[in-house]
Amino acid sequence: MKNLPQKIRSKKLSTKIDLTAMVSVSFLLIIFFMVTIELAKPKGIDLALPDNGEITCGPIACVDINRIYTILLDDNNKIVSYSGLLSLYENPKSIVYGENGIRKELFERNKKIKEYSTALGKPKNGAIVIIKPSKKSNFKNLVDILDEMALAKIDTYAIVNDFTPEETKLLAAK
Template identity: 45%
Template structure:
């Protein structure tokens, strides 16, 4: 039992008086109440949830893989190359014969986001002309070995904002790496 004792030194060296009992305060109920409140607030409050971005990954089971390869028209295919020092480049179509030539961009709403939104609309228009209104832009993100984790997260944030039909993270090819070197977006050691 928890007790609060408020007594003095017992009155040594003074006149003898009648003994008075010291008042005691029982704190058991207050301790119980404190633990009940702590428990209540621990169970009812939500702790901060980890901020994670969902990244869909392909199924590794070969039985669940598609039997045929889906061809994506070049007008709906956009590739984003991430270089060093927060620099990026994008092109439409295949690397050897791009529909839109490689264009340098930067992160932010006035550069890559504007380009993405424009290409999302163009991809939707192309798909509607082809009679496939549910299809749209497909973005392939390729990061160099000097790209930072922050740059990859930033471009994934842009995908969440602009909402292309599909996006994937792929490996950068040697030809694309040479393009980044020629453009000054990547330096070889």
């Protein structure tokens, strides 16, 4: 028998899988989902409302009338505002939205009320704004007014939905 050439067999190497790319893709997916979840959270405005919906003292008995500023919201972006009580002072005026409208008025009113409170020995007391949206006003107007409260740095405000007969007549007339 002749010597037959033997076949050369290659060595079988153990299989190794490089997982570096898989780890990179995993981290990218985790970061992607974390960012999308954070962006998907609803954004809202924090409102401080009473726990049980009741006011423990009367609307006027516990508050200095001179600190009250009322904003009435109506349809067609109409704002009517007045200081104090409508039945006592009756000096309402129509204001528009924006920097030279309601924002300027809120800054001025809050400044005057803080000066008044400082003269009484209570320097931290600012304006108390009562926001009254009518049934004809839209949600955007309410959100715009709440934004103006934040911009004017008014800490105390309330959203009230009951109108006095005088206020209803005022909105009908303006």
